[in-house]
Amino acid sequence: MAPAEPNAIPFRPKGEIPYFEEEREGWKGYIEWEKHPEKKKQVEEVLKQYDFPDPPEFQFVPLPKTNPILTGERFKQYHYATGLGHLVDISWQYVLKEKAADMTHVLQFPYNGEPPRSKSAGVHHPCREKNALSNQELRYIQDRLVSTEITRNEDFFVRNHGGVPEIDPEKYYLEIEGLVKNPQRLTLKDLQDESKFPRQTNVVSLQCSGTRRLEQIHQYPGDGDELINAPWAEGAIGAARWTGVSLKKVIKYCGGLKDDAMHIELFGADTYFKKGKVYNYVVSVPWRKVKINEVLLAWEMNGEPLPKLHGFPLRAVVFGYIGARSCKWLYKIRGIKDPSEAPVQRKEYLYYTPQIGKQNALYSNGFSIQDMPVSSAIISPKDMDVITHDGKVKLKGWAYSGGGHWPIRVEVSPDGGAIWYEVPTENMSTKYYYAWRLWEIELPLDPEGWLEFCVRTWDSALNTQPTYVRSAWNWDLHVTSSCHRIKIYSINRSKPATAARLKALEENGLSITPITKPLALELETDEQYQASMGEQHGREPLE
Amino acid sequence: MAPAEPNAIPFRPKGEIPYFEEEREGWKGYIEWEKHPEKKKQVEEVLKQYDFPDPPEFQFVPLPKTNPILTGERFKQYHYATGLGHLVDISWQYVLKEKAADMTHVLQFPYNGEPPRSKSAGVHHPCREKNALSNQELRYIQDRLVSTEITRNEDFFVRNHGGVPEIDPEKYYLEIEGLVKNPQRLTLKDLQDESKFPRQTNVVSLQCSGTRRLEQIHQYPGDGDELINAPWAEGAIGAARWTGVSLKKVIKYCGGLKDDAMHIELFGADTYFKKGKVYNYVVSVPWRKVKINEVLLAWEMNGEPLPKLHGFPLRAVVFGYIGARSCKWLYKIRGIKDPSEAPVQRKEYLYYTPQIGKQNALYSNGFSIQDMPVSSAIISPKDMDVITHDGKVKLKGWAYSGGGHWPIRVEVSPDGGAIWYEVPTENMSTKYYYAWRLWEIELPLDPEGWLEFCVRTWDSALNTQPTYVRSAWNWDLHVTSSCHRIKIYSINRSKPATAARLKALEENGLSITPITKPLALELETDEQYQASMGEQHGREPLE
Incomplete structure (x- = not known):
């Protein structure tokens, strides 16, 4: 694949361009x-x-x-x-x-x-x-x-x-x-x-x-x-x-x-x-x-x-x-x-x-900067993915710490950092004094809609990662060691309402993605709407 | 200013286009x-x-x-x-x-x-x-x-x-x-x-x-x-x-x-x-x-x-x-x-x-949706502004609540919502049962770098706003009533180091903005660097 060269700016020589002889043969x-x-x-x-x-x-x-x-x-x-x-x-x-x-x-x-x-x-x-x-x-x-x-x-x-x-x-x-x-x-x-x-x-x-x-x-x-x-x-x-x-x-x-x-x-x-x-x-x-x-x-x-x-x-x-x-x-x-x-x-x-x-x-x-601090990343899924699942989602990523420390524990959160799940040890790759560890986890996932997944790692000196990008932002933008956060949109097929919608989409030859594309179907029939309004006793209080 | 029409898609008629007579004269x-x-x-x-x-x-x-x-x-x-x-x-x-x-x-x-x-x-x-x-x-x-x-x-x-x-x-x-x-x-x-x-x-x-x-x-x-x-x-x-x-x-x-x-x-x-x-x-x-x-x-x-x-x-x-x-x-x-x-x-x-x-x-x-909830916005400065100031920054905006409530207090925060400053009552426009109030405040501001300003309003029923966009996100993206947040980059001229840098820039005909444009000047002389290293006893511990 030949790369494009966007906006290449022509170079205009001024005067004589110097020539430096290479000093060593070979x-x-x-x-x-x-x-x-x-x-x-x-x-x-x-x-x-x-x-x-x-x-x-x-x-x-x-x-x-x-x-x-x-x-x-x-x-x-x-x-x-x-x-x-x-x-x-x-x-x-x-x-x-x-x-x-x-x-x-x-x-x-x-x-x-x-x-x-x-x-x-x-x-x-x-x-x-x-x-x-x-x-x-x-x-x-x-x-x-x-x-x-x-x-x-x-x-x-x-x-x-x-x-x-x-x-x-x-x-x-x-x-x-x-x-x-x-x-x-x-x-x-x-x-x-x-x-x-x-x-x-x-x-x-x-x-x-x-x-x-x-x-x-x-x-x-x-x-x-x-x-x-x-x-x-x-x-x-x-x-x-x-x-x-x-x-x-x-x-x-x-x-x-x-x-x-x-x-x-x-x-x-x-x-x-x-x-x-x-x-x-x-x-x-x-x-x-x-x-x-x-x-x-x-x-x-x-x-x-x-x-x-x-x-x-x-x-x-x-x-x-x-x-x-x-x-x-x-x-x-x-x-x-x-x-x-x-x-x-x-x-x-x-x-x-x-x-x-x-x-x-x-x-x-x-x-x-010399020693690198503890850090990690979620590589799959990726930021802004829409995930259709049955109550579990697989996550994969890397974890690393410099200075001769090694990752001892990786934790992932499905809610931006309130609840954390530990990656089982058997799902982490070999320990090395000087190298990363790869990890994967099957994360239980009930809620639907936009969620923030994040990961944090603990190293062998019990260092862990700052919570937000803001916690560790710095002018030269080095060492982004804060918890890696991705947004994903969760569609849980084990929920009856969701299963019904996915089925209706399939029957009409439509796709749930991209989620931003408006749904061409009516969301419910007039009869369903009226029944639901009846159960709710209408939109407004009666008295 | 004639507007552009980006990506206009030609309309291709199929069959006969109907004609509906206007039913009422005039x-x-x-x-x-x-x-x-x-x-x-x-x-x-x-x-x-x-x-x-x-x-x-x-x-x-x-x-x-x-x-x-x-x-x-x-x-x-x-x-x-x-x-x-x-x-x-x-x-x-x-x-x-x-x-x-x-x-x-x-x-x-x-x-x-x-x-x-x-x-x-x-x-x-x-x-x-x-x-x-x-x-x-x-x-x-x-x-x-x-x-x-x-x-x-x-x-x-x-x-x-x-x-x-x-x-x-x-x-x-x-x-x-x-x-x-x-x-x-x-x-x-x-x-x-x-x-x-x-x-x-x-x-x-x-x-x-x-x-x-x-x-x-x-x-x-x-x-x-x-x-x-x-x-x-x-x-x-x-x-x-x-x-x-x-x-x-x-x-x-x-x-x-x-x-x-x-x-x-x-x-x-x-x-x-x-x-x-x-x-x-x-x-x-x-x-x-x-x-x-x-x-x-x-x-x-x-x-x-x-x-x-x-x-x-x-x-x-x-x-x-x-x-x-x-x-x-x-x-x-x-x-x-x-x-x-x-x-x-x-x-x-x-x-x-x-x-x-x-x-x-x-x-x-x-x-x-019928009644609108309490909401507000910072209109000036605007998101991503770089503000050079002497320890105070002026903010202006609007505050509103529907349902016959009116804004009774506006608070702004220079740190994303930890510390709040009240807008003085005399800086708020007329109270109406059914209209917004405009406000302005001169906010004391010491810190430099990226800050998150936000505003929240309390209405006459003591309702206030959710903290984050996430707190009130909804599928049809209505009623963004969460605290309005903007990022600003603060340059406090009352800090000696900053005043010195701004002076050096001025003397060299350079501008501090855009901040992302790398500084063409050396950040300090070798002598200043060595003196500072001496005071810090070097980069590493001595023993």
């Missing part, structure tokens, strides 16, 4: 900005020459019904202007090659995508239009995210900040420097040499802090940077079996840290634009985290080499943390004293209180 | 269906020949941004098919002539319109787009509904069920028949003859039971008949000074009722289509209500003859009741024993419990 699309202040300066000067398009307004108005939802014109033009335009197409080709055909492309470039999403108010994935698919196909698509406890590579969400670098694994090497005793340069073969490094495999969930951001956007818009705050639904999470070497072992191989180094900085080969400047993608993790073997340098994802979109040939996988720390296309590691001063670490993925916004946000008054 | 657009079962039958047969367009889906998807919002293709085609097509254009010409140019046309035909509405999620009135109007113009438009305690005729909402009949007042007469002792035929001159009938003038609010229906639609879609359930905002209410004669006096003039008549049936000259059949617009009111002079037969609205759209030359005005009983183009009155069996009275304007819907709704399990 490393295409990689520019080492961090070593070259003069190149950074050059880009800054070039960017100043252009009036780039404003970010699209995607919060105060309904999201486009296109797929991709957002196209990233601004980011495409940053790349065109600085001689990196070829990365736009290269990256997209990898999406078409490596990802499932029906992914929801949340942002086309830099690529952000998730498996087919639940419908939320005003948001329809084109593949979810009922007339295009059978109910069985539809159900499969809806449930796919939670159909296997290990997410298939082609379904795993992607959240990139720049174009995809293409690195020849034979030419690949990793530099370890900074506050380590013996700086090293290691090839992929070195890292995979089990005589040097013990191999480690872990089932680990990665989660974007933007997961379920749509819920915040729909209720309270926030900062509108379409790259940072892309409109994710419930699919920016997954679990994979990652294989590689513990970062701790690599640091030990370099003789350990020195000079009170407390953090490890991770450098990605992708190019990252922020407020008119250019960087590589750089973040850091505390040594404390590395020391307990919770940071893996991985080259395999579910038994296969990393896909290009996921950081081939080497990436970090930081267990229990925000996905943003799991640096892809990892080319350098540095021992440092304080957390990285790079913009991704210092200026993004900040969690503010609800009274902080455009009027007063600072980098220092936001909390820097 | 009564254009009036067909007496109720006396002619053979004509009704003929229309029924004609309507069966056509596949009329489905009603538009306007609930599960965002409303069109066009004005008119809905065009009424289905109803236009009913009229084309039955030889009444000329009424479509005639009616629209009266809209252009009699109504303010910036009315929001909720439904073009049959005409439903209200003064410029507040913006609600996904709904923008074209006239409300900020770039088209100065702030002053905008403020005037927003507040107009509550700028005068008596609504100007051109701003008064219109809720019609059919085309506009054009009746020559010289040829007009009213028939009074049924269970009255001496049936009469009265001309307009007779009714206006003060030697026959004392003249009565009252300030009375009329309110459509659909007022604020948008709130129900946005949260929980219901029956999608675009005529019955048009997507009204807060403007389907107003107050006018009506002059005419009490219906009681007219009945008395006919010698009073006989044979235990308990209700009075009111016949309107407009043509009304429902489920493949045709009727005149017919409703009824209890004699009990008439007897206390709460039903006026009015020929003047605010000192002027009734506008054509409002029922010229004579209409009923039923005090404190749902607007639907205030029958326009009144041509006949009948004494009857039970409430009218006409579809408007028996099959519409029913109020269901939340578990009733398409699957089980009957005419007899809905409550027939």
Whole structure:
């Protein structure tokens, strides 16, 4: 399915477009900005020459019904202007090659995508239009995210900040420097040499802090940077079996840290634009985290080499943390004293209180997100579904907690959070220290009409989720950890009046859905009406 | 401003289009269906020949941004098919002539319109787009509904069920028949003859039971008949000074009722289509209500003859009741024993419990709406406004209660309903037994960010409003009487951090709005960040 490119804005070159030679043989699309202040300066000067398009307004108005939802014109033009335009197409080709055909492309470039999403108010994935698919196909698509406890590579969400670098694994090497005793340069073969490094495999969930951001956007818009705050639904999470070497072992191989180094900085080969400047993608993790073997340098994802979109040939996988720390296309590691001063670490993925916004946000008054809190989602049914049932409804979803905690209990409510039903333990998937659990439950359901289903999870530290989106809304719309709520319309066939109506509809070749389509039949006969009025002693009191 | 006609569906005649001769000289657009079962039958047969367009889906998807919002293709085609097509254009010409140019046309035909509405999620009135109007113009438009305690005729909402009949007042007469002792035929001159009938003038609010229906639609879609359930905002209410004669006096003039008549049936000259059949617009009111002079037969609205759209030359005005009983183009009155069996009275304007819907709704399990409950609305600011202030914000709105009750207290909350502030009595407009009160309040406001303002009113019987839309949602989306809630984004200039940010924006020629547009400035300098980190002893614990 070829994606549309809605509202593409033509790029108009001004002056000469710079050309940056790739510095390493076999490393295409990689520019080492961090070593070259003069190149950074050059880009800054070039960017100043252009009036780039404003970010699209995607919060105060309904999201486009296109797929991709957002196209990233601004980011495409940053790349065109600085001689990196070829990365736009290269990256997209990898999406078409490596990802499932029906992914929801949340942002086309830099690529952000998730498996087919639940419908939320005003948001329809084109593949979810009922007339295009059978109910069985539809159900499969809806449930796919939670159909296997290990997410298939082609379904795993992607959240990139720049174009995809293409690195020849034979030419690949990793530099370890900074506050380590013996700086090293290691090839992929070195890292995979089990005589040097013990191999480690872990089932680990990665989660974007933007997961379920749509819920915040729909209720309270926030900062509108379409790259940072892309409109994710419930699919920016997954679990994979990652294989590689513990970062701790690599640091030990370099003789350990020195000079009170407390953090490890991770450098990605992708190019990252922020407020008119250019960087590589750089973040850091505390040594404390590395020391307990919770940071893996991985080259395999579910038994296969990393896909290009996921950081081939080497990436970090930081267990229990925000996905943003799991640096892809990892080319350098540095021992440092304080957390990285790079913009991704210092200026993004900040969690503010609800009274902080455009009027007063600072980098220092936001909390820097690392461990992810307990969270969960109902994947089936989906928001605004009309459900015809006989007094029971099946719900499926995921539950996750970061920081080495695991979900111990999932509870669902059919009434917005007053009554809770516990998911039976046998209906929850394997416990892992670092991965989600899938769950399903058959929920007893008597009432009809619009109901609010919600889910909350308790983790192994007995943390549970805030009640409402409002309870945890924050300006940058991160970490939507409040109870996931969906509205469903319940039609209970075990009620005689409902059974009779459904039968009458069937006899007249009519459907109950869409419920908003007015009923063509009379609701009752004159005789039935008169009989009922008689029983009620008329519309008004008699005296 | 010529309205667009989005998605007009061409009407394709099948067979011969019938022609119904107007029965009375000087009564254009009036067909007496109720006396002619053979004509009704003929229309029924004609309507069966056509596949009329489905009603538009306007609930599960965002409303069109066009004005008119809905065009009424289905109803236009009913009229084309039955030889009444000329009424479509005639009616629209009266809209252009009699109504303010910036009315929001909720439904073009049959005409439903209200003064410029507040913006609600996904709904923008074209006239409300900020770039088209100065702030002053905008403020005037927003507040107009509550700028005068008596609504100007051109701003008064219109809720019609059919085309506009054009009746020559010289040829007009009213028939009074049924269970009255001496049936009469009265001309307009007779009714206006003060030697026959004392003249009565009252300030009375009329309110459509659909007022604020948008709130129900946005949260929980219901029956999608675009005529019955048009997507009204807060403007389907107003107050006018009506002059005419009490219906009681007219009945008395006919010698009073006989044979235990308990209700009075009111016949309107407009043509009304429902489920493949045709009727005149017919409703009824209890004699009990008439007897206390709460039903006026009015020929003047605010000192002027009734506008054509409002029922010229004579209409009923039923005090404190749902607007639907205030029958326009009144041509006949009948004494009857039970409430009218006409579809408007028996099959519409029913109020269901939340578990009733398409699957089980009957005419007899809905409550027939007569008296309107206590309700209110915030008109300024409007939903999703960004408000920059110095610790105080002004709110304006309306408050109303039907059934002869009047608003005694209005309370507003800046936090969704935990803390309430009372509107000072001196900030409320005149008390009337049968009309709304306007109110305004300067609300102390400290917090910043997204807040939920809401209003509730207490009436003279100490009734107040349900808390949430959900508390009172009903399948036909009538009587949205729950506390009116709006979201606003608060920027408090009296906070030093905010004042500093606003100053920095001003110095850089930037605006704080739209808040979703990312800030082009750095949030703080490296030095400020480092100083703050020093004070916080870094991002992580030291031990």
